[in-house]
Amino acid sequence: MPQPTRWFVKASLLYLLLGLILGIFQNTGLGRSLNLFPTFLHVLTFGWLTQLIFGIAIWMFPAHSKEQPRGPVWTGWTALIALNVGVLLRLFFEPLQSIRPSPLGGWMLIFSALLQWLAGVAFFVNIWPRIKGR
Amino acid sequence: MPRLTQYFLRASLIYLLLGFTFGSLILTQKGIPFAPFLWALLPLHVESVLIGWMTQFAMGVAFWILPRLGPTRPRGNETWSWIAFFTLNLGIWLSWIPSWNMVLPGRFLELFALLLFVWGNWPRLYPALWTVDRRR
Numbered sequence: 001m002p003q004p005t006r007w008f009v010k011a012s013l014l015y016l017l018l019g020l021i022l023g024i025f026q027n028t029g030l031g032r033s034l035n036l037f038p039t040f041l042h043v044l045t046f047g048w049l050t051q052l053i054f055g056i057a058i059w060m061f062p063a064h065s066k067e068q069p070r071g072p073v074w075t076g077w078t079a080l081i082a083l084n085v086g087v088l089l090r091l092f093f094e095p096l097q098s099i100r101p102s103p104l105g106g107w108m109l110i111f112s113a114l115l116q117w118l119a120g121v122a123f124f125v126n127i128w129p130r131i132k133g134r
Numbered sequence: 135m136p137r138l139t140q141y142f143l144r145a146s147l148i149y150l151l152l153g154f155t156f157g158s159l160i161l162t163q164k165g166i167p168f169a170p171f172l173w174a175l176l177p178l179h180v181e182s183v184l185i186g187w188m189t190q191f192a193m194g195v196a197f198w199i200l201p202r203l204g205p206t207r208p209r210g211n212e213t214w215s216w217i218a219f220f221t222l223n224l225g226i227w228l229s230w231i232p233s234w235n236m237v238l239p240g241r242f243l244e245l246f247a248l249l250l251f252v253w254g255n256w257p258r259l260y261p262a263l264w265t266v267d268r269r270r
Contacts, residue, residue: 049188062135090161097165109165113158120154124147131143133135 001059004076008055011084015047018091034095046116047087054079054123061130075126079119086115135198138215142194145223149186153179177237178230185244186226193218193251200258214254222247 022043026036058076063069070076089112097105156179163172197215202208209215221243229240 045183045188053188053191094164103166106165110162113161113165116161117154117158120150124151128144128147131135131140131147133137133140 002070002076004080005055005059007080008051008058011080012048012051012055015043015051015087019044019048033099035098036095039091039094042090043087046083051083054083054119057123057127061127062132064126064130071126071130075122079122079126082115082122083119086112086119089115136209136212138212138219139194139198141219142190142197145219146187146190146194149182149190149226153182153187156182177232181226181229185222189248190222193222197251197255200255201260203258209255210257211254214250218247218251218254221250 019040022031022036022040025031026034026040058070058079064071089108093105093108093112097109156175159172160175160179163169193215197209200209203210225240225243225245225247227240228236228243231237231240
């Protein structure tokens with residue numbers, strides 16, 4: 001199992017745990033006032049499911065080439081770092097922005113959006129050439 | 135990797151790019167409001183990510199790695215899965231057109247596609263069949 005995959009899978013399991021805890025917390029009074037539902041959804045769909053798919057696909061898909069069987073190394077690491085920093089920024093600033101909006105919080109959400117998009121692009125660049133017959 | 139899996143996976147990656155782009159634009163608008171009309175992308179974002187990217191990726195990989203039925207037709211009758219691929223994508227496109235009131239037919243097509251896929255691949259969920267083939 002390649003190094004980025006280990007981190008993808010471990011991080012995805014932590015997000016699963018976090019998502020389930022958020023699911024409970026958002027039904028409390030404080031959770032409702034923080035408007036946690038969008039964050040809860042993205043922790044589960046992006047932090048858990050998408051991250052697990054990314055990690056396993058980078059590991060298991062057909063080899064890119066003999067020299068780089070799992071595609072360009074930077075794509076896996078970029079996807080991993082961008083995805084996790086993006087989700088963590090969102091996890092912190094999305095609820096905060098809903099109760100106490102600030103320019104800093106706004107720019108952090110924009111940065112988070114950019115990082116999450118970059119994670120998708122990096123995964124795309126890694127996997128697209130590895131979709132092949134043999 | 136069978137040809138149909140390649141189609142499923144390439145389509146799912148295109149939806150990934152679209153869905154992530156829509157989502158990033160919406161989150162940007164949430165951070166610093168500059169174009170409220172971007173909220174109209176929300177249904178497209180949800181449809182692209184949940185059906186176009188995740189579901190389609192899972193279907194493609196399932197068609198590839200589920201147990202094979204035997205040497206002659208390893209994936210059974212592939213026609214059902216091919217029709218499911220085209221129907222699913224037609225369903226997604228239709229559900230992207232809310233102003234034409236095509237969301238409901240789109241959702242029905244998606245459901246129909248999933249049923250066809252399940253119908254076509256259900257026999258592959260019985261490893262006993264493969265064991266019987268090998269014993270012959």
